[in-house]
Amino acid sequence: MPLPTLAATAAMAATAATLRLPAPAARRATPPASLRFEVVVPSAVHAEPITGRVFVVLARDSTPEPRLEAGGMVSVPFFGADVEQLAPGSPAVVDRRAVGYPLLHLDGLASGDYYVQAIISVYTRFPRADGHTIWAHMDEWEGQQFNTAPGTLVSAVRRVHIDPQATAPVRIEITHVLPAVAGPADDRYVKHVRIQSRILTRWWGHPMYLGAVVLLPEGYDAHPDTRYPVIWEQGHFTLAAPFGFTLDTTPESDAARLRRIERTTGRESRADFSRAWRGPGFPRMIAIRILHPSPYYDDSYAVNSANNGPYGDAIMEELIPYLETHFRAIREPYARVLTGGSTGGWESLALQVYHPEFFGGTWTFYPDPVDFRRYELVNVYDDTNAFEVRRNEWITQQRPSERRADGQPVVLLHEENQLNTARGSHRRGGENFAIWEATFGPTDAAGYPAPIWNDSTGVIDHTVAEYWRAHFDIREYLARNWSRVGPALVGKIHVYCGDMDNYYLDLSVYLLQQFLEGTTNPAYGGSFEYGRPLKGHGWQPMSDADLVRTMADHVAQHGSSAAAATWHY
Numbered sequence: 001m002p003l004p005t006l007a008a009t010a011a012m013a014a015t016a017a018t019l020r021l022p023a024p025a026a027r028r029a030t031p032p033a034s035l036r037f038e039v040v041v042p043s044a045v046h047a048e049p050i051t052g053r054v055f056v057v058l059a060r061d062s063t064p065e066p067r068l069e070a071g072g073m074v075s076v077p078f079f080g081a082d083v084e085q086l087a088p089g090s091p092a093v094v095d096r097r098a099v100g101y102p103l104l105h106l107d108g109l110a111s112g113d114y115y116v117q118a119i120i121s122v123y124t125r126f127p128r129a130d131g132h133t134i135w136a137h138m139d140e141w142e143g144q145q146f147n148t149a150p151g152t153l154v155s156a157v158r159r160v161h162i163d164p165q166a167t168a169p170v171r172i173e174i175t176h177v178l179p180a181v182a183g184p185a186d187d188r189y190v191k192h193v194r195i196q197s198r199i200l201t202r203w204w205g206h207p208m209y210l211g212a213v214v215l216l217p218e219g220y221d222a223h224p225d226t227r228y229p230v231i232w233e234q235g236h237f238t239l240a241a242p243f244g245f246t247l248d249t250t251p252e253s254d255a256a257r258l259r260r261i262e263r264t265t266g267r268e269s270r271a272d273f274s275r276a277w278r279g280p281g282f283p284r285m286i287a288i289r290i291l292h293p294s295p296y297y298d299d300s301y302a303v304n305s306a307n308n309g310p311y312g313d314a315i316m317e318e319l320i321p322y323l324e325t326h327f328r329a330i331r332e333p334y335a336r337v338l339t340g341g342s343t344g345g346w347e348s349l350a351l352q353v354y355h356p357e358f359f360g361g362t363w364t365f366y367p368d369p370v371d372f373r374r375y376e377l378v379n380v381y382d383d384t385n386a387f388e389v390r391r392n393e394w395i396t397q398q399r400p401s402e403r404r405a406d407g408q409p410v411v412l413l414h415e416e417n418q419l420n421t422a423r424g425s426h427r428r429g430g431e432n433f434a435i436w437e438a439t440f441g442p443t444d445a446a447g448y449p450a451p452i453w454n455d456s457t458g459v460i461d462h463t464v465a466e467y468w469r470a471h472f473d474i475r476e477y478l479a480r481n482w483s484r485v486g487p488a489l490v491g492k493i494h495v496y497c498g499d500m501d502n503y504y505l506d507l508s509v510y511l512l513q514q515f516l517e518g519t520t521n522p523a524y525g526g527s528f529e530y531g532r533p534l535k536g537h538g539w540q541p542m543s544d545a546d547l548v549r550t551m552a553d554h555v556a557q558h559g560s561s562a563a564a565a566t567w568h569y
Contacts, residue, residue: 035106035164038091039118039155041174046153049085051135052123053424054092055146056172058114062157066117067147071423073402073411077103080422083120091171092120101422102415107164116160118172120153121146123428126295127205128309132447136295136428138206141194142181143237143298144430146423150180183239189216189278190241191327194291197318203309204295210319211291214327215242217284218277219569226566227328229335229555231287231548232320232359234351235344237298242287243544244270245277268543276545283552284567286327290319296427296449297435302347303354303472307438307449316355334360334558337551341365342505342537343435346474349493353474356488361554363547366497366505366537368436371475372468374507375436376401376413380452380465387414387458405500405536414458421455440472475512486522493526498535505537506530 037056057078059066070078079100083092096105103109124138140150153174160170186192191214200208217228233242249271268276276282292311294300300311324331336359340348345367352362373379377399378386389397400409401416416433423429426448427437437449441464444450452468453460469476478485493516497509509528516524531539542550556564 034167035109035162036093036095036169037116037118038093038169038171039120039174040091040171041086041088041120041153043088045174045177046122047088049087050120050122050153051084051086051125052082052121052137053080053146053428054083054094054118054120055080056094056098057117057119058109058162059117060114062115062159065157066115067119067154071147071419073416073419075101075419077101077109078422079103079106080424082425091169093169094118099418099422099425101419104418109162109164111161111163113159113161115157116162116170116172117157118155118174119147120174121149121424122151122153124206124295128447129203129205130306130309130443130447132443133205134295134426134447137424137430138295139237139293139298140181141183141209141211141239141293143293144296145298146430148178150178152178154178181239187247188221189218189245189247190214191216192239193323193326195319195322197314199310199314199318210314212319212323213239213241213289213291214323215245215277215287216327217286217567218279218282219284220286220328223566223569226284226569227330227563228284228286228567229337229552229559230324230327230329231285231551232336232338232348232351233287233289233344234302234338234340234347235289235299235342237291237293238289239291242289243273243277243548245274245287246270247274249275268545273544277548282545283548284569285548285552285555286329287548288323288327290315290323292319294435294438296438297430297432299343299347299435301343301435301439302351303439305439305472306442312354316358330559330563332559333358335555335563336360337555338362339364339547339551341367341540343368345495346370349474349495350472352492353478353485353489356485356492359492360558361492361551362494363551364493364495365540366501367495367509368432368505369508370473371508371511372440372465372473374504374511375452376504377507378413378460380460380468381462383460385458386453386460387412387417401504402502403500403504405498405502405534407500417453417455417458427451440468442467475508475515478512479515482519483521486519486524489524489526490522491525493524494529495527496529496531496539496541498531498537498539500534500536501539502537 039054057066057070059076069076079098081094081098123135127133142149155172156175194211197210292300294308300308304310304312338348345364348362349364352359369375399413401413402411403409420431420433427434442450450464452464497506513528
């Protein structure tokens with residue numbers, strides 16, 4: 001069936017989200033504790049009342065700053081609490097009610113000396129066109145980095161003796177505001193674009209921006225009459241050039257090369273790719289990485305959704321036409337090809353599937369879940385609990401969400417959920433669960449993403465799951481609509497994934513492959529390839545240069561030979 005309209009998407013709502021804590025820790029009784037921090041913002045630093053989230057970060061060392069070591073799955077302890085209209089000079093309190101990671105509560109801290117730092121992520125008020133008014137972090141072209149974002153309020157680092165049973169508060173004063181991002185300069189190959197979106201600004205009730213990093217081919221200026229195919233690269237926010245292109249092509253040392261091969265499963269260095277891009281005989285194409293951070297993540301997932309609004313419309317109707325006009329693109333479907341990995345993998349596949357006649361093919365790598373029967377390891381339709389696997393009445397096992405490529409689990413799902421919750425209530429922490437729920441699901445009664453599971457117990461809300469199935473399960477969408485969209489997708493879908501993807505993403509790829517390889521009238525005519533054995537997240541069977549050559553061959557085969565001759569110089 002056709003994709004839902006934004007109005008229909010926004011109209012669907014689920015039960016209001018309630019901030020709770022992950023199951024295993026939440027079920028333990030929390031002993032009384034009096035330790036608390038009071039974070040004060042002087043009016044000289046920030047004169048207006050603040051709505052946002054205050055964090056206290058603790059580390060054993062002062063270098064780097066504690067805030068720079070907080071927020072990832074491997075993190076120093078930090079604790080977060082919401083503040084609403086906090087007046088200058090009034091204390092923001094972080095106490096045992098605050099949600100922490102990796103320690104759930106402040107009373108998990110051992111007595112001792114720590115280096116302590118406070119930060120406050122300042123939220124923006126968004127009076128949205130769907131009737132909801134929410135508060136969230138407005139991305140300032142940093143890619144939703146809560147601990148480094150421009151405008152974030154930060155204290156100096158202090159050495160403090162912590163006693164969990166102390167009665168006197170630890171008082172911390174905010175000292176400065178983080179500055180704006182200084183982006184890289186343009187050169188003759190790389191151009192940076194940022195435009196205000198009328199569509200998104202109208203929906204969010206606040207100025208919203210889209211952008212791109214454009215990589216031009218060798219000889220672009222010397223061939224002013226030539227138009228070029230475009231590689232649309234999807235992925236996380238970065239101001240770096242597509243494919244890591246750089247003008248620094250200094251050969252790397254043998255030791256650096258070995259480290260890179262171990263880290264990137266054999267892909268060539270940025271310098272190697274850059275030499276190929278500029279060298280003789282290489283396909284002359286434009287590569288564009290689009291930038292579309294939202295208030296929930298560094299990336300909107302490039303579709304219309306109830307919580308993010310009309311990002312899909314803004315990208316298709318504003319950003320892509322702007323870029324194709326300002327950079328000499330061949331504005332034909334066969335000359336628009338897609339690629340991306342992980343987040344960008346999902347987006348590249350979704351853009352191709354939802355706009356089958358606009359794009360000419362996708363080369364998708366290790367995509368985020370494309371079939372929600374394997375949302376990592378969770379079947380959101382049939383499982384009752386996301387955090388636990390119940391084997392019988394006596395045995396319950398915790399479900400992992402990350403593993404090493406050898407299969408060893410390294411992170412449990414309830415732990416990852418705890419990190420998301422510590423970074424922000426209502427999924428405002430900028431993590432992957434935030435954007436998945438903001439993209440795939442409806443709004444709750446307050447206008448925030450409706451949770452797919454209960455943050456305390458892990459119990460799945462199947463009403464929300466059915467919304468996910470109806471709107472953003474890519475395999476389900478293809479199965480329902482193959483007779484309509486299949487003819488325009490023949491030969492256009494190419495998917496690659498390691499057989500031991502660290503986030504279990506190979507499991508949903510197998511389900512997508514099973515469906516597509518069973519299609520008839522028409523047969524899908526694409527390809528799937530798996531890295532074996534023990535290939536994890538990030539595996540790619542070819543170098544980026546060979547990927548570009550493959551896509552260029554595909555474009556040449558589907559366009560006119562006369563047109564291809566103009567950009568093969």
